[in-house]
Amino acid sequence: MMLETYRGKYFHPRTQFITIDNLGNVLESDDVLFSLKKGDEIGSVSAFFEGLSAYFEVNEDNDIKFTCVHLENKDKKEYTCDIEFKTFAGDQPTLIIIHDFSDHYEYYQEVAQSRNESVINSQILELQNKYLKEKEDFKNTFIANFSHELRNPLTGITAFCSVLQKTDMTLEQQDYVEVIQASGDHLRNMIGDILEVSKIEVGKLSLNEELFDFHELIEMLEFTYSVKAKQKNIEFKVDFDEKIPKYIEGDKTRFKQVFENLIGNALKFTSSGKVTFSIKENQRRARKANINISVQDTGIGIPSEKIDEVFKSFTQLNNSKKYAGTGLGLSIVKGLVELMDGKITVESKENVGSTFKININLKYPINQENNSLDKKSGVDGKSSLSKEKYNVLLAEDSELIQMSVLKILAQEGKFFLDIITNGEDAIESIIHNEYDLILMDIRMPGTHGDELTKMIRSLPVQNCKTIPILALTANLYDTDKKRYKKMGMTDIIEKPFDEKTLLKKIYKHLK
Structure with a gap:
């Protein structure tokens, strides 16, 4: 019932x-x-x-x-x-x-539709990833080509300015050369910024950690920006905690890049008042010193609604021609600070000023005394040379680079230079001549320089396995460096290079 x-x-x-x-x-x-x-x-x-x-x-x-x-x-x-x-x-x-069976079919239809949507979404995601990869590959290829094509003429400008400065010139001509040199340096820095952002975005920027004098870096920055601040009638104050370890382990170039971007920005957007660069230690633990770094200015400030945009690439919040720039500096700073496991924040009030703050851990060696960095040695390498003349082969298709290297080495009076423009001629020349060093452009027509190096290392010719082969390139991703080393290249000279950089690398590898 x-x-x-x-x-x-x-x-x-x-x-x-x-x-x-x-x-x-x-x-x-x-x-x-x-x-x-x-x-x-x-x-x-x-x-x-x-x-x-x-x-x-x-x-x-x-x-x-x-x-x-x-x-x-x-x-x-x-x-x-x-x-x-x-x-x-x-x-x-x-x-x-x-x-x-309405309920049954409706449920089945929902399940089927859900499955179909899942498949469709998966396919869409796959297509999006494929598109993003193709877009990324195109961007990286474009940047690599763009960088290569621009750095060759920049190398010519830089190198020939160095050569000109050693000739007899009037004071007016010297001024002209300095203007050209400054313009070339500015263009090189902008190209460098674009490449840095590209490396950060694709996760290919790596840190080169080594021991360096942190106090010396701060002193150099204080001297440099005190002069620049004085030119603008602005006060530049450095508040440095001397308890911070003198020697730290890190990427000196990247630290310098972060500080220069922040201080340079502060000076650029400040017309009166002062810029304060502060470095204070919080605590130490397990060979790490936690420090606070701040750059404070009395400049134009940042509108509250635009604070979140300040670290974005190619974003210039003030579009006035008075403040030139690519809008990449702060994006690079943020990427570098985060790569160092640090944190950066900003506080700002329009027409009052801005303060950029960094919190970061600095690794340091326990023994700060009798450090090897205090032992100075010759840097040019000339004193240890065993020959009066050295045979150098330059494998490079750019006439500007050829002329630049030729002029620089000719002034030294210690080199015979052979120049070839393609891989086939390089192999032929090495078989019939004995060289002490090879300067190898990576992006030569036909066989690229790294592949050519691998071929040279396998030649059954005397000293081919040991001869120093220095790469001339603008491609300095970590994967590129590993590939160059794997192919048998000894060292890298980054384009654009100046006279000092080129000679320092050459003398370093000559016996």
């Missing part, structure tokens, strides 16, 4: 039984889903049944099933049903059984 009560309360029939004669007229119906009277045409339920009229007169046992049929009753309620036609031998009516 209780079971019947529950069935009556919770069971809702979903199946309707209908009998029809051989003309398709309704004989009986339990009206569970569709309300029908005796004599109604079965086609009144749905046009679907009119298409089955041929089965009404079948005089044999047969069972025909249709799945997922959409029907609608007089109240416009829709059903998704499975339908069975049962015909019988003899003069018996046809039985139609309509099973309402």
